[in-house]
Amino acid sequence: TPAVRAEPVKLAPAAAGINFGQSFSSVAVINKEGLADCIANDDGERQIASALSFNGIEEYSGVPARVQLVRNAQNTILNFRNLLGKTYDEVKSVKQPYNSAPIVDANGVPAFTVEIDGKPTTLTAHECAVRYLTVLLSYATDFLGRPITHAVLSVPAEFTPAQTKALTAAAEEAKIKVLQTVTESAAALAAYAQTVLDEEDKVPSIDRNSVVLDIGGSSTTVSVVAVRDGLFVPLATVTDSNLGGEAFDAKLMEWFGKEFTKKTKVPLEASNHRALMKLRLQVEVTKKSLSASNSASCSVESLAEGMDFHGSINRMRFDLLSSAIYSKIIAKVEEALEKAKLDVLQIQEVVLVGGTTRIPALTNKLYGFFNEDNTTITARLDSDEVVARGTALQAQSLLSADNLALINRLSTETSVLSPSALSAPIGIVIGEDFHALVEANTPLPTRRIIEFPISSSSGSQLLLSFSEGEESVKVEAPPPKPAKKAGWFGGKKDEDEDEDEEDEEEEVRTLVAKPTKALADLVVDVDSKAAKKGLKVKVTIVVVEGGKGTVTAVQTVEGAKVAQATF
Amino acid sequence: MSTTIQSSLALPSPPKGYKAPAFSPLSAPSTSTLFPAGPAFLSHARRVLNQRSFEEDDR
Numbered sequence: 001t002p003a004v005r006a007e008p009v010k011l012a013p014a015a016a017g018i019n020f021g022q023s024f025s026s027v028a029v030i031n032k033e034g035l036a037d038c039i040a041n042d043d044g045e046r047q048i049a050s051a052l053s054f055n056g057i058e059e060y061s062g063v064p065a066r067v068q069l070v071r072n073a074q075n076t077i078l079n080f081r082n083l084l085g086k087t088y089d090e091v092k093s094v095k096q097p098y099n100s101a102p103i104v105d106a107n108g109v110p111a112f113t114v115e116i117d118g119k120p121t122t123l124t125a126h127e128c129a130v131r132y133l134t135v136l137l138s139y140a141t142d143f144l145g146r147p148i149t150h151a152v153l154s155v156p157a158e159f160t161p162a163q164t165k166a167l168t169a170a171a172e173e174a175k176i177k178v179l180q181t182v183t184e185s186a187a188a189l190a191a192y193a194q195t196v197l198d199e200e201d202k203v204p205s206i207d208r209n210s211v212v213l214d215i216g217g218s219s220t221t222v223s224v225v226a227v228r229d230g231l232f233v234p235l236a237t238v239t240d241s242n243l244g245g246e247a248f249d250a251k252l253m254e255w256f257g258k259e260f261t262k263k264t265k266v267p268l269e270a271s272n273h274r275a276l277m278k279l280r281l282q283v284e285v286t287k288k289s290l291s292a293s294n295s296a297s298c299s300v301e302s303l304a305e306g307m308d309f310h311g312s313i314n315r316m317r318f319d320l321l322s323s324a325i326y327s328k329i330i331a332k333v334e335e336a337l338e339k340a341k342l343d344v345l346q347i348q349e350v351v352l353v354g355g356t357t358r359i360p361a362l363t364n365k366l367y368g369f370f371n372e373d374n375t376t377i378t379a380r381l382d383s384d385e386v387v388a389r390g391t392a393l394q395a396q397s398l399l400s401a402d403n404l405a406l407i408n409r410l411s412t413e414t415s416v417l418s419p420s421a422l423s424a425p426i427g428i429v430i431g432e433d434f435h436a437l438v439e440a441n442t443p444l445p446t447r448r449i450i451e452f453p454i455s456s457s458s459g460s461q462l463l464l465s466f467s468e469g470e471e472s473v474k475v476e477a478p479p480p481k482p483a484k485k486a487g488w489f490g491g492k493k494d495e496d497e498d499e500d501e502e503d504e505e506e507e508v509r510t511l512v513a514k515p516t517k518a519l520a521d522l523v524v525d526v527d528s529k530a531a532k533k534g535l536k537v538k539v540t541i542v543v544v545e546g547g548k549g550t551v552t553a554v555q556t557v558e559g560a561k562v563a564q565a566t567f
Numbered sequence: 568m569s570t571t572i573q574s575s576l577a578l579p580s581p582p583k584g585y586k587a588p589a590f591s592p593l594s595a596p597s598t599s600t601l602f603p604a605g606p607a608f609l610s611h612a613r614r615v616l617n618q619r620s621f622e623e624d625d626r
């Protein structure tokens with residue numbers, strides 16, 4: 001007898017996270033183990049170039065479209081994501097890269113005129129986005145085996161509401177129900193917040209200041225975010241839309257171009273679009289392999305006048321060529337810290353986002369800028385996948401009706417999105433020292449639960465003095481070197497004993513916190529045998545929206561007396 | 568349920584003749600904005616929109 005046909009399992013709507021970028025895009029879905037995974041297209045690429053190209057009746061997207069730039073640049077469309085939601089006037093001065101299709105005016109909105117099937121055809125930026133998103137989603141459908149119906153989209157920090165609305169409209173027209181749009185740095189932090197650590201990973205403190213450094217193809221965005229027990233409070237964001245992977249490609253173009261001309265005596269003229277584009281596509285591959293190994297080759301068949309080119313470069317040379325770019329990136333980080341009014345010593349984490357932060361030297365430069373003892377630089381989640389993965393996890397949590405209802409109420413209930421926050425840290429004072437328990441910039445209401453050890457010498461009561469505090473940076477001159485003793489016979493110092501190198505010691509900067517005003521004291525009873533039994537004092541601090549606080553302390557044993565105070 | 572932080576700080580005992588000092592209220596809170604992303608934000612939104620305290624939310 002035929003097996004009973006199983007009732008087709010009503011599949012939950014397939015939700016995805018879409019990171020539609022200016023240069024590259026990625027889509028992530030939740031796999032069977034409940035982990036967010038970036039889908040790969042049929043060429044196995046997880047980052048799909050945001051490019052469209054038309055050649056006769058053929059339509060290309062992704063890397064195949066970028067390859068069309070060599071011989072068919074005028075029918076290839078790039079950098080259309082940032083045009084969404086803009087009028088033609090707002091973007092008419094924008095020059096499209098690599099002689100790709102220029103921006104034209106289609107009754108007031110930016111568009112491109114390309115030849116499709118022999119006919120000049122004008123596609124608005126919106127239409128390009130719909131076409132491209134449809135292709136992107138077809139890759140996800142093939143990968144998942146069923147259509148994507150719902151998604152969360154990431155948006156850049158500098159997107160205006162009009163651009164966000166236009167991006168959402170394009171996705172809806174590509175038959176995607178957009179559950180929410182989330183800022184890229186928030187998506188990255190949300191991905192980390194929902195990813196289980198491996199054993200050897202250092203557990204980051206639940207309260208930390210994080211710098212999200214996102215360097216893509218054409219832009220760099222630095223966001224300083226206060227992470228407070230899983231809540232993300234943006235403090236400052238700076239963007240340079242002219243600083244990205246392409247700057248490194250240009251350095252390699254210059255270097256290999258000179259080498260080609262030296263070897264072949266054939267100059268690479270600026271007018272030779274085809275040769276320059278072939279080299280441009282190859283140097284990007286070389287740059288990526290340099291991120292994985294110490295040296296990389298750069299070969300282009302009949303680069304110019306039929307001459308082949310075979311070059312190679314090592315990391316040291318690449319880093320020398322790129323030193324000005326690294327300094328510009330570090331300067332952007334500095335600018336963001338100044339805007340957030342935070343010192344380098346007050347940053348506990350740097351999260352790397354975007355393809356370009358895969359460059360190893362960048363992490364070394366960042367460790368040169370930050371203090372390695374108190375700042376951890378993490379790219380544990382691949383930097384060019386983390387945004388898509390964060391939006392996929394968000395999409396999954398919004399498949400639950402009541403979570404989605406919460407998000408949909410945000411437009412009217414603005415208090416949820418803009419709560420008040422602590423303007424100074426709350427902590428306890430022991431002697432002269434202030435130990436923060438709840439940090440500044442913590443959104444209200446908030447609660448922290450802390451357990452303290454009880455030592456055998458504790459006696460029968462412990463004192464908890466709660467106070468507001470203030471962090472500052474103490475700058476001290478370097479410790480004086482021990483004075484050189486005169487030679488054995490005293491008097492004249494031997495010539496060779498002079499300081500050979502005057503290593504100019506850097507000043508010593510340390511972060512110090514001191515109490516500013518007393519808030520409340522608690523005296524909590526502890527029984528003397530507590531230490532032996534490994535009992536603790538459990539302290540709970542709650543501060544509500546208006547700024548009123550309650551602290552309680554109790555020994556972790558049944559029936560212990562609770563000490564409580566309010567401030 | 569917020570996570571419990573383990574501190575290694577050794578708490579002092581009240582000194583002889585301990586007298587509580589003068590206390591003052593918290594400095595005025597500042598305003599902040601939140602990114603509406605991540606599980607902690609959903610819990611925050613649920614507590615605020617349903618006017619539930621942390622204790623009520625724990626149950």
Ligand SMILES: Nc1ncnc2c1ncn2[C@@H]1O[C@H](COP(=O)(O)OP(=O)(O)OP(=O)(O)O)[C@@H](O)[C@H]1O
Pocket residue numbers: 020021022023024025047215216217218219220244245246284287288289291353354355356357358359384
């Ligand atoms: N392994 C790697 N090493 C170095 N650079 C890389 C690597 N992988 C990707 N890149 C570079 O990252 C850039 C693309 O980054 P990303 O995928 O974040 O794009 P994007 O967010 O669309 O960029 P943008 O919006 O700034 O134009 C390209 O310049 C690419 O060459």
Ligand SMILES: [Mg+2]
Pocket residue numbers: 021022214215216354
């Ligand atoms: Mg990006």
